[in-house]
Amino acid sequence: MDRLSSRTILSDTFQGTRDDFSTQMALIWGQIKAPLIVPLLRLAVIICLIMSLMLFIERVYMGIVILLVKLFGRKPERRYKWEAIKDDVELGNSAYPMVLVQIPMYNEREVYQLSIGAACGLSWPSDRIIIQVLDDSTDPTIKDLVELECQRWASQGINIEYAIRDNRNGYKAGALKEGMNRSNVKHCDYVVIFDADFQPEPDFLWRTIPFLVHNPELALVQARWKFEKTSSDIPWSCMCKTLNADECLMTRMQEMSLDYHFTVEQEVGSSTYAFFGFNGTAGVWRIAALNEAGGWKDRTTVEDMDLAVRASLKGWKFLYLGSLKVKNELPSTLKAYRYQQHRWSCGPANLFRKMIMEIITNKKVSSWKKVHVIYSFFVVRKFVAHIVTFIFYCVVLPATVLVPEVEVPKWGVVYIPSIITILNTVGTPRSLHLLLFWILFENVMSLHRTKAAFIGLLEADRVNEWIVTEKLGDALKARAATKAPRKPPLFTFGERLYLSELCVGAYLFFCGCYDVVFRKNHYFIYLYAQAIAFFIMGFGYVGTIVINS
Secondary structure: OHHHHHHHHHHHHHHHHHHHHHHHHHHHHHHHHHHHHHHHHHHHHHHHHHHHHHHHHHHHHHHHHHHHHHHOOOOHHHHOOOOOOOOOOOOHHHHOOOEEEEEEEOOOOOOHHHHHHHHHOOOOOHHHEEEEEEEOOOOHHHHHHHHHHHHHHHOOOOOEEEEEOOOOOOHHHHHHHHHHOOHHHOOOOEEEEOOOOOEOOOOHHHHHHHHHHHOOOEEEEEEEEEOOOOHHHOOHHHOOOOOOOOOOHHHHHHHHHHHHHHHHHHHHHHHHOOOOOOOOOOEEEEHHHHHHOOOOOOOOOOHHHHHHHHHHHOOOEEEEEEEEEEEOOOOOEHHHHHHHHHHHHHHHHHHHHHHHHHHHHOOOOOHHHHHHHHHHHHHHHHHHHHHHHHHHHHHHHHHHHHOOOOOOOHHHHHHHHHHHHHHHHHHOHHHHHHHHHHHHHHHHHHHHHHHHHHHHHHOOOOOOOOOOOOOOOOHHHHHHHHOOOOOOOOOOOOOOOOHHHHHHHHHHHHHHHHHHHHOOOOHHHHHHHHHHHHHHHHOOOOEOOOOOO
């Protein structure tokens, strides 16, 4: 009896303590809710709605421009002079400009043969082209393989050179800069850059160089990236095997985002302001423009965008060729994609911090172009787009479930995001049925993009982090063909667990449960779906799983 009595007393004590704690928390919440939480949340809703309108106007504007471009047929050949370079009996091959092709590499075991082979297959007079393989690899085995591949092509009469450095200062920008400083490229007129997983078609130079030759105001001709195989690719795909848009759901999501970038954003910038961000690869630069802009700089992790902005401020124009597509590989592992998106989001924000005053005080370009670069290119696309996607739809909107005094108008919750989403599908109509998955996926990735943007803007830790995006090539297919299939490990701590996604997922799930119990606005349908997406990515069950053996 004494033991039973003590247990009962102890249980009642714990129960009372728990009730007291709950009561105290409820009292505290009631005291701070009206004077603090409600006003702050209302302010956050207003700010997010303003940013949503900014993004909405930007998307609609670009949609109208693209429609006009298509209706009036403003093709590059109509806006700029293009004539095929003709043979000259007297001048011979010297009638053709001297072209430098640079291929920066870093431990690219799986794809180095593809990129080098494609570059060596470019159609151009052999004595008017120089191919540089700029190898920053730290693995001596890979270095030897790349050097042997260069020697193999050199033995076939290709003007190719293998270049290494004793350090990785400046990363990609440092390698490109050092390659430009070599004595044998001083007489080159144009430089073409291909990342290690890019495989251009043989006629790439014939389709791009004439624009630069006949239009002295052009500094850059940018081609489009291509990820999906089509029936016309069959002969060429014997060599180019890394087209992987259909490899997994994550690569399909990337394809949708990047196709919008190329189909709409790059086309609009080229058609209206003759400015857009250089994509860092699959582009041809006029070396005179590159030098006038100050050459390659390694002050941020987006050396390509840095060069493009500086060249634009010098008055140079850019041309985007959407009809010219260069095949390449999408990152198919979540780890690689996260690193890539950190660099792509952190770098522009850091560049904006460093160049904002230079853009404002520039005297060579019009005020409208300055507005386009600052507001449209940087503020809306590099900041607002990320912040709205994460802060509004994954933080503020769920919080209104917990604070019923704050309401979000239907046009901000339904109409504007629906129109923006529909406009984003223009680039990839074949993936329309994946639209809902794409929305959930982009919302999860916006967590990292928002974080990276603030890191770049504030120059916090990881601001200069540069991790080369891993390319798998056909490595997985080769392993599958040579080894018996086995199930991947269910869980690898540190490799497959992402706490930030799990925490946000738990928050959304809690808000969804609260909405089911206490509210009837049906937000829980979205909240549960988005929470599941965060959990799936938080546990690493997305993309290709690579088993190291």
